[in-house]
Amino acid sequence: MIVFGSTGSIGVNALKLAILKNLHISALACGGNIKLLNKQIERFKPEFVCIKEAKDRHLVKHKNVFVGQEGLERILELSSDTLLLNAIVGFAGLKSTLKAHKLNKKIALANKESLVVAGEFLKGANLIPVDSEHSALNALLKERQNVKKLYVCASGGAFFKLKTKDLKSVKPSDALKHPNWSMGSKITIDSATMANKLFEIIEAYHLFNIKEIDAFIEPKSLLHALCEFQNGATSAYFSKPDMKLAIAEAIFDTHEFEILPPLDFVKLSHLKFHKISLKKYSLFTLKNALLNNPNLGVIINAANEVMVEKFLKQKCEFLDISKGVFKTLDHFGEPKIRELEEVFEYDRKVREYCENFSFIV
Ligand code: NAD
Ligand code: MG
Numbered sequence: 115m116i117v118f119g120s121t122g123s124i125g126v127n128a129l130k131l132a133i134l135k136n137l138h139i140s141a142l143a144c145g146g147n148i149k150l151l152n153k154q155i156e157r158f159k160p161e162f163v164c165i166k167e168a169k170d171r172h173l174v175k176h177k178n179v180f181v182g183q184e185g186l187e188r189i190l191e192l193s194s195d196t197l198l199l200n201a202i203v204g205f206a207g208l209k210s211t212l213k214a215h216k217l218n219k220k221i222a223l224a225n226k227e228s229l230v231v232a233g234e235f236l237k238g239a240n241l242i243p244v245d246s247e248h249s250a251l252n253a254l255l256k257e258r259q260n261v262k263k264l265y266v267c268a269s270g271g272a273f274f275k276l277k278t279k280d281l282k283s284v285k286p287s288d289a290l291k292h293p294n295w296s297m298g299s300k301i302t303i304d305s306a307t308m309a310n311k312l313f314e315i316i317e318a319y320h321l322f323n324i325k326e327i328d329a330f331i332e333p334k335s336l337l338h339a340l341c342e343f344q345n346g347a348t349s350a351y352f353s354k355p356d357m358k359l360a361i362a363e364a365i366f367d368t369h370e371f372e373i374l375p376p377l378d379f380v381k382l383s384h385l386k387f388h389k390i391s392l393k394k395y396s397l398f399t400l401k402n403a404l405l406n407n408p409n410l411g412v413i414i415n416a417a418n419e420v421m422v423e424k425f426l427k428q429k430c431e432f433l434d435i436s437k438g439v440f441k442t443l444d445h446f447g448e449p450k451i452r453e454l455e456e457v458f459e460y461d462r463k464v465r466e467y468c469e470n471f472s473f474i475v
């Protein structure tokens with residue numbers, strides 16, 4: 115297996131599973147955490163390694179170090195492994211997904227942003243979702259027909275228990291305290307704003323080719339997805355909130371051994387379900403617009419990435435993230451994207467536009 119984003123939350127879990135099944139790792143790639151990368155190199159002895167920036171090259175303990183997006187693409191060409199786990203965060207993961215698709219590799223896709231921004235250009239790709247909700251849907255939809263509607267479940271993020279008016283003064287350290295999942299910082303903020311669930315709706319649309327899809331909150335993250343059928347039946351997928359299950363489903367061919375202990379339903383005190391408040395999670399109001407024009411994904415994603423970065427650096431407030439996204443959408447209108455190059459062009463233009471917002475904190 116080729117593992118991109120190996121030092122992140124998903125990457126680290128995937129490598130734990132690789133040890134369990136003695137899976138050969140031909141390549142590792144990451145952004146900045148060279149210390150952890152070196153440990154992984156020592157443990158897995160990959161043929162190829164890629165890092166984000168050339169300035170770190172001398173720190174990497176490996177003979178075959180590639181750099182940047184070109185390095186990632188070159189590794190995909192050189193490695194004979196046919197499975198890529200793409201766990202890079204953000205738009206930076208797109209080129210690897212596209213290249214792996216071009217090379218007919220199987221892609222265990224954690225990088226949902228690839229589908230958010232360029233789902234139309236990934237039609238026919240051999241994608242296996244790593245996102246827990248989509249892994250759940252994959253299982254629920256196996257050999258089933260007459261599907262009416264799909265649901266992905268949300269946790270509500272770090273501020274589920276807060277009132278909308280209290281969101282004004284929250285700090286990055288508060289937003290990074292996710293109640294159920296231990297994840298990278300970008301997706302943890304996306305959970306608090308509900309951008310993550312918005313992205314997962316469009317991710318599900320591209321993966322399962324269905325527009326009837328919605329989300330609601332289950333604060334314990336024990337229920338991951340529902341599938342509603344024409345006959346009025348609904349099937350549900352429960353598990354403990356641990357990404358190893360979804361990763362294992364995506365990277366292993368056989369699924370007969372236990373990854374997690376099952377839930378003990380008798381011991382569960384209660385499960386509650388909540389509507390997503392559009393006042394509190396205003397980004398979720400974009401759901402229908404995004405489903406009606408998936409091209410909006412590139413605008414929303416780029417604006418969101420810039421705003422999340424600003425919030426994490428305390429250059430804007432939490433509520434400015436959604437304000438920034440809406441302001442950007444107003445500015446760019448409805449994009450009509452016909453060529454893949456336009457995705458990269460829009461991403462660049464939107465970032466340029468958003469970087470220049472000034473917010474008074
Ligand atoms: P993370 O921040 O913990 O890790 C991101 C990884 O990407 C790191 O290894 C980082 O070094 C690497 N990276 C960043 N920029 C890079 C670049 N330009 N080139 C090469 N490597 C680069 O993030 P995460 O939580 O592991 O999430 C990774 C992806 O999986 C995201 O798209 C996220 O939405 C998705 N995902 C994560 C979870 C989860 O539980 N963590 C669940 C569902 C989906
Ligand atoms: Mg998810």
